[in-house]
Amino acid sequence: MRNKILLRITGLLAAASLLVVMMSGCSVKAEENRNDERLSSDNIIITETGEVLEKEELTPTETEAPQEEKESEAVQTPEQADEPEPEATAIPENIAPDMSKVVEPEQEQIITEEDHTEPQGNDLQLVFLGDSIFDTYRDGTGIPYRTAEQCEADMYNLAIGGTCAALDTYDPLGSEEWSSRSMVGVVKAIEGKISTDIFANDAAKRIFDNPNVDFTKTDYFIVEYGTNDFFNCIPLDSEGEIYNLKTYAGALRYAVGALQEVAPDATVILCSPAYARFFDGTWMIGDGNSVNNGFGTLFDYVGICQYVAKSEQTLFLNAYLDLGIDGYTAEEYLEDGVHLTDAGRQLYADTLAKMILKHEETKNN
Numbered sequence: 207m208r209n210k211i212l213l214r215i216t217g218l219l220a221a222a223s224l225l226v227v228m229m230s231g232c233s234v235k236a237e238e239n240r241n242d243e244r245l246s247s248d249n250i251i252i253t254e255t256g257e258v259l260e261k262e263e264l265t266p267t268e269t270e271a272p273q274e275e276k277e278s279e280a281v282q283t284p285e286q287a288d289e290p291e292p293e294a295t296a297i298p299e300n301i302a303p304d305m306s307k308v309v310e311p312e313q314e315q316i317i318t319e320e321d322h323t324e325p326q327g328n329d330l331q332l333v334f335l336g337d338s339i340f341d342t343y344r345d346g347t348g349i350p351y352r353t354a355e356q357c358e359a360d361m362y363n364l365a366i367g368g369t370c371a372a373l374d375t376y377d378p379l380g381s382e383e384w385s386s387r388s389m390v391g392v393v394k395a396i397e398g399k400i401s402t403d404i405f406a407n408d409a410a411k412r413i414f415d416n417p418n419v420d421f422t423k424t425d426y427f428i429v430e431y432g433t434n435d436f437f438n439c440i441p442l443d444s445e446g447e448i449y450n451l452k453t454y455a456g457a458l459r460y461a462v463g464a465l466q467e468v469a470p471d472a473t474v475i476l477c478s479p480a481y482a483r484f485f486d487g488t489w490m491i492g493d494g495n496s497v498n499n500g501f502g503t504l505f506d507y508v509g510i511c512q513y514v515a516k517s518e519q520t521l522f523l524n525a526y527l528d529l530g531i532d533g534y535t536a537e538e539y540l541e542d543g544v545h546l547t548d549a550g551r552q553l554y555a556d557t558l559a560k561m562i563l564k565h566e567e568t569k570n571n
């Protein structure tokens with residue numbers, strides 16, 4: 207009798223254990239199904255690092271990350287003009303930006319007679335605005351000169367190394383006390399609204415002060431900024447104040463509108479920052495996809511540049527993606543992680559000239 211009772215108890219325990227296993231299995235399966243449903247949902251994004259995030263967890267700049275587009279789609283249609291503005295991106299409290307570890311590379315400027323300051327008598331006129339990517343090599347191997355040669359165009363290079371598109375936090379806004387050599391300052395000089403004395407140490411001053419240079423005859427304004435805005439932790443955008451000159455997007459919007467007023471028939475080309483790798487003086491600490499300045503990565507600045515190009519209906523050169531410069535080709539195309547080698551400058555000029563010539567062909571047809 208006692209043995210029968212023990213057998214019955216053992217059987218009950220075994221059945222209970224089996225039931226627990228079955229229920230656990232169902233619970234795991236249900237969780238897997240929920241995960242599968244979540245992963246197949248339209249409400250998630252998989253980042254370049256493989257991280258899976260829900261869209262509501264992302265900042266507007268992350269969801270606006272640029273995708274490779276056909277050149278024909280670079281100009282925004284009227285229907286797209288109603289797209290909402292991205293909200294301002296503030297520094298997250300849980301991120302402590304440590305840009306002090308990043309050593310900004312510097313280059314010595316090279317200027318020769320190939321740096322045009324006088325009209326050459328060509329049909330097209332190209333005016334370049336930018337930082338050291340356009341400014342450093344003024345010797346026939348720079349991007350502006352090589353682009354102009356391929357387009358058979360007059361070329362004026364107003365780029366200034368080390369400058370941002372936006373104003374610094376403490377830069378005054380009044381024209382009489384203007385001191386910024388940023389893109390906004392260059393545009394204001396083109397408009398004739400400020401003194402060119404602040405450019406006394408820049409090659410651009412020779413062009414500003416040349417009475418033979420007429421900016422109203424410009425066919426293309428090529429605008430390239432963003433890397434120094436990233437280095438200097440310039441905010442990406444400002445909610446409710448789209449022309450805030452102390453944000454990257456606000457400065458770009460201002461420049462597009464002002465340049466189109468100077469030369470109504472001109473085409474503006476916004477060029478994004480190119481791919482870059484960052485070093486602490488000895489070791490590489492990250493690249494444009496991973497190093498965050500508190501407002502975003504360099505890739506986020508690319509996204510904002512593309513966003514402004516669409517909303518302002520300009521042409522857009524995605525120098526970050528379209529040049530083919532990345533972690534695998536950086537040794538060939540980057541001198542110091544940021545500035546371009548001779549091969550890199552040729553690649554950039556070829557891509558830019560191709561865009562201009564194609565657009566000219568479209569206009570003429």
